[in-house]
Amino acid sequence: MGLTGLEIFKQLPKTNCKDCGQPTCLAFAMQLASGKAGLDQCPHVSDAAKEALDSASAPPVALVKIGKGEKELQLGNETVLFRHDKRFEHPTGIAIAVNDNDSEIAFKVGEINKLVFDRVGQIHNVNLVAVVNASGDAAKFAEAAKTVQENTPFPLVLISEDAAAMGAALEVAGANAPLICGANAANLDAMVELAKKYDAPLVIKGAGLDELAALVEKAGYKKVILDSGAREVNKVLADQTQIRRQALKKFRSFGYPTITFADNPDPIQVIVDAGVYIAKYAGIVVLNTADPADILPLITLRLNIYTDPQKPIAVESKLYEIANPGPDDPVFVTTNFSLTYFNVQGDVEAGRFPAYILPVDTDGISVLTGWAAGKFTPEKITEMLNTSGITDKVSHRKVIIPGGVAVLSGKLQELSGWEVLVGPRDSAGIPSFYKQRWGK
Amino acid sequence: MAVTIAKEKWTSKVGEMVLGADSSVKVGGESTLPFLHFEGEMPNKTVLALEVWDLDPTDWPEILRKPFADVLADPVAWAKKCVEYGADAVALRFMSAHPDFKDASPEDCAVTAKAVAEAVNVPLILIGCGVEEKDAEVLEKAGEALAGKNCLIGCATEKNYKTITATAMVNGHSVIASSPLDINLAKQLNILMTEMNLPTNRIAIDPLVGALGYGIEYAYSIMERARMGALTGDKMLAMPVICFVGQEAWKAKEAKSTSEEAPEWGAQERRAILWEVLTTTTFAQAGGSIFILRHPETVKQVKVHVNKMMESNAY
Ligand code: B12
Ligand code: SF4
Numbered sequence: 211m212g213l214t215g216l217e218i219f220k221q222l223p224k225t226n227c228k229d230c231g232q233p234t235c236l237a238f239a240m241q242l243a244s245g246k247a248g249l250d251q252c253p254h255v256s257d258a259a260k261e262a263l264d265s266a267s268a269p270p271v272a273l274v275k276i277g278k279g280e281k282e283l284q285l286g287n288e289t290v291l292f293r294h295d296k297r298f299e300h301p302t303g304i305a306i307a308v309n310d311n312d313s314e315i316a317f318k319v320g321e322i323n324k325l326v327f328d329r330v331g332q333i334h335n336v337n338l339v340a341v342v343n344a345s346g347d348a349a350k351f352a353e354a355a356k357t358v359q360e361n362t363p364f365p366l367v368l369i370s371e372d373a374a375a376m377g378a379a380l381e382v383a384g385a386n387a388p389l390i391c392g393a394n395a396a397n398l399d400a401m402v403e404l405a406k407k408y409d410a411p412l413v414i415k416g417a418g419l420d421e422l423a424a425l426v427e428k429a430g431y432k433k434v435i436l437d438s439g440a441r442e443v444n445k446v447l448a449d450q451t452q453i454r455r456q457a458l459k460k461f462r463s464f465g466y467p468t469i470t471f472a473d474n475p476d477p478i479q480v481i482v483d484a485g486v487y488i489a490k491y492a493g494i495v496v497l498n499t500a501d502p503a504d505i506l507p508l509i510t511l512r513l514n515i516y517t518d519p520q521k522p523i524a525v526e527s528k529l530y531e532i533a534n535p536g537p538d539d540p541v542f543v544t545t546n547f548s549l550t551y552f553n554v555q556g557d558v559e560a561g562r563f564p565a566y567i568l569p570v571d572t573d574g575i576s577v578l579t580g581w582a583a584g585k586f587t588p589e590k591i592t593e594m595l596n597t598s599g600i601t602d603k604v605s606h607r608k609v610i611i612p613g614g615v616a617v618l619s620g621k622l623q624e625l626s627g628w629e630v631l632v633g634p635r636d637s638a639g640i641p642s643f644y645k646q647r648w649g650k
Numbered sequence: 651m652a653v654t655i656a657k658e659k660w661t662s663k664v665g666e667m668v669l670g671a672d673s674s675v676k677v678g679g680e681s682t683l684p685f686l687h688f689e690g691e692m693p694n695k696t697v698l699a700l701e702v703w704d705l706d707p708t709d710w711p712e713i714l715r716k717p718f719a720d721v722l723a724d725p726v727a728w729a730k731k732c733v734e735y736g737a738d739a740v741a742l743r744f745m746s747a748h749p750d751f752k753d754a755s756p757e758d759c760a761v762t763a764k765a766v767a768e769a770v771n772v773p774l775i776l777i778g779c780g781v782e783e784k785d786a787e788v789l790e791k792a793g794e795a796l797a798g799k800n801c802l803i804g805c806a807t808e809k810n811y812k813t814i815t816a817t818a819m820v821n822g823h824s825v826i827a828s829s830p831l832d833i834n835l836a837k838q839l840n841i842l843m844t845e846m847n848l849p850t851n852r853i854a855i856d857p858l859v860g861a862l863g864y865g866i867e868y869a870y871s872i873m874e875r876a877r878m879g880a881l882t883g884d885k886m887l888a889m890p891v892i893c894f895v896g897q898e899a900w901k902a903k904e905a906k907s908t909s910e911e912a913p914e915w916g917a918q919e920r921r922a923i924l925w926e927v928l929t930t931t932t933f934a935q936a937g938g939s940i941f942i943l944r945h946p947e948t949v950k951q952v953k954v955h956v957n958k959m960m961e962s963n964a965y
Contacts, residue, residue, distance in 0.1 A: 292871070292874055292875075292878075293867070293870075293871055293874075294871040294874060294875055324914075327914075327915075329863070419653045419655075419965075420652050420653050423653050442958070442961075443955070443958055443959065444685060444687075444958055444959050444960075444961050444962075444963045445963050447685055447686070447935075447959070447963065448686065448687075448688055448963035448965070451686060452653070452655060452656060455656040456653065456656055459656065461653070464653075476954070478923070478924065478927065478951050479951070479954060479955060479958075481924055481927075481928070482927060482928065482931050482951065482955045483955075485928045485931055485932055486931065486935060489870075489932055489935050489936075490935065501916050501917075501920070502914060502915050502916035502921075503915065503916025503917050503918075503920040503921035503924065504916070504920070504924065506904060506915050506916065506921060507862060507904070507921065507924045507925055507928045508928075510862055510863040510904070511862055511866070511928060511932060513863075514862065514863065514865075514866045514867040514870075515867060515870070517867050519867070519871060549860070549864065549865045549868075552863075552864060553860075553864060553865075556864070556901060556902065556903055557901075559903060560709075560901060560906070638901070642750045646750070
């Protein structure tokens with residue numbers, strides 16, 4: 211969403227003094243437009259021009275940070291409506307709520323802390339703990355915020371529309387930039403004041419898009435998270451879509467990340483709703499469940515939707531052992547594209563037999579893509595057979611390759627000296643291939 | 651401050667497919683991105699089909715076998731049960747035709763197809779065993795046996811589309827066109843099939859989806875792009891998209907591992923059903939409109955969700 215060189219040029223002094231290192235102001239403007247220079251390299255640009263350029267070149271969705279230190283959550287900087295256009299930048303923050311009148315807050319927070327999953331070789335977890343002022347009591351709210359803060363490394367979301375209660379909670383938790391949730395038409399001034407005092411991000415909630423835009427403008431605060439007030443999934447989808455579209459059109463009041471609340475009373479539908487919010491632009495989704503059976507699917511969905519379409523996730527290229535294999539068990543060769551590898555791993559596991567898997571390093575691309583790109587070759591497979599340690603693990607010399615690259619078998623056999631078995635095209639055929647072909 | 655609602659002006663729409671002996675089920679016809687009622691029409695609900703095999707699926711996880719425990723060996727009874735569970739369609743899979751199983755003859759499959767068709771009053775989706783040459787033979791016979799029943803048959807690939815398309819045209823069925831996760835391959839196959847004079851509204855695109863955690867993002871983006879193609883006038887992408895979610899979701903470790911094997915993932919039943927449900931509802935957001943599912947609870951939950959999503963969100 212950058213400016214064109216000409217638009218930038220209009221704001222420059224047009225003296226061609228060369229202090230920026232460029233021959234002319236126009237040349238400098240072109241460099242700026244392509245991101246190769248920064249505005250601060252021109253010492254002569256006026257403050258007014260600077261502000262105009264800064265705001266025009268700012269990302270359509272502002273970057274907003276919640277919390278401090280290692281678990282700080284960054285949201286925003288989004289630039290597209292569809293992930294295939296570029297990518298989604300900052301994965302939806304998952305917040306799990308606890309009520310301030312709950313008698314087992316510390317225990318609950320402990321359960322939330324445990325929501326950590328290892329997937330495609332990466333660690334994934336929830337991001338925030340939300341403290342809800344369900345009691346309506348300021349002291350209780352502050353006390354709960356304190357307990358939560360002492361028991362979790364995650365930043366807090368403080369949920370209360372009562373400015374006095376919020377003030378009390380911020381006294382104990384304000385130093386860590388929690389998300390203040392939040393402001394509405396009735397308490398806007400007081401909440402903005404608290405946010406400014408603690409330099410913390412603030413949720414602004416409107417009853418609908420019109421009121422939301424008006425309140426954001428009135429607040430004049432920049433660390434904002436938007437809440438359109440919608441709670442039904444069909445309406446949230448519409449509002450989320452509108453807010454993102456408006457932000458991309460540079461409607462400034464909507465140029466912030468959003469927060470959504472999955473509060474459907476049905477225990478399955480609430481997860482489905484949260485899934486829609488993750489797919490459709492939510493900056494944060496607040497949930498009431500800490501059941502891993504609920505959170506694992508959502509975290510997986512988030513990982514998928516936020517994967518950079520241009521940069522696939524790869525697994526480490528090394529020897530993998532499935533179900534304690536021995537010297538007579540089969541060796542499958544594949545690529546280190548995580549999707550490919552996990553397909554093969556899943557299918558081997560589905561067959562319930564022990565095996566070795568060797569994912570060749572193809573820079574994380576699939577079997578056919580890797581073959582077409584010259585990254586999944588007989589040479590590389592041979593090298594993998596020689597260096598992965600598989601020669602010490604098995605007493606046979608038979609390797610199974612994907613059916614899609616059957617053409618590799620002759621050359622591979624010749625280079626490696628291993629007998630090459632051509633497996634099925636789809637790894638789903640591995641279990642029946644094993645039954646029919648292995649050990650016979 | 652009044653916000654001017656941002657609406658896209660789409661110029662075209664997804665074709666509408668009609669299924670069932672009495673043409674009672676319609677799918678497609680959207681003139682907007684999924685569920686954006688403020689911008690265009692979404693005249694038909696998603697179609698949720700349950701899978702029925704013509705042989706006992708012995709390797710299905712227990713959770714999946716339980717709801718069909720007494721009917722798994724009888725496709726007719728199984729199909730009836732699916733209708734009781736609320737399925738909009740029955741997807742009969744001729745697994746017995748697979749050389750690894752019974753290598754059943756096309757004629758045998760046709761007999762089963764006929765029996766199932768007579769037992770239920772919802773549309774049938776006839777699916778081969780996945781071996782392309784065999785599928786062409788099986789669908790030819792089964793398609794003939796169910797002439798006039800307006801079934802959806804497949805999967806047609808670049809290798810076997812000719813026989814399957816011809817069968818569909820002669821006997822009045824629609825065809826599932828499968829191509830692997832690639833918009834151009836999908837278009838190419840649709841072109842080949844329409845060149846045989848199969849009307850475009852008798853093709854459903856199968857992008858060979860992966861499950862949640864297993865490549866959902868590729869299919870998600872391909873479906874979004876296909877829908878935008880349809881809405882901007884690309885006739886070779888203006889078909890309903892069919893997703894074989896059940897087979898993929900129930901292959902995932904997260905669905906198959908028992909509560910004892912993976913206690914850190916929570917109770918298996920809840921997690922497994924959510925796996926199938928979320929894969930489905932996520933694809934529904936990207937433009938999927940026919941879903942082949944396996945667990946009746948998934949049908950129930952997705953239905954509740956879709957009914958909610960079909961409520962207006964116009965401003
Ligand atoms: C997405 C994609 C891309 C992505 C890459 C994504 C990635 N990380 O790989 C991008 C856009 C970058 C890309 C680029 C290219 N691609 Co490309 N791409 C695809 C696409 C659509 C899907 C690939 C995929 O993710 N498949 C899913 C994975 C899981 O499949 P898989 O790795 O093959 O694994 C399966 C099987 O092989 C088998 N299996 C895997 N391992 C094993 C092991 C054993 C032992 C067994 C038995 C089985 C088995 O089971 C798995 C599950 O079914 C395919 C079309 C298709 N659907 O195949 C084209 C495709 C692979 N690409 C192709 C080509 C030519 C290219 C390019 C060279 C040029 C181009 N056309 O864009 C470049 C090269 C990239 C480079 N220079 O690095 C061609 C290859 C043609 C051929 N047969 O040689 C294909 C087939 C498309 C086509 N028909 O033209 N591509
Ligand atoms: S330093 Fe500024 S004023 Fe001087 S040439 Fe560069 S852009 Fe122009």
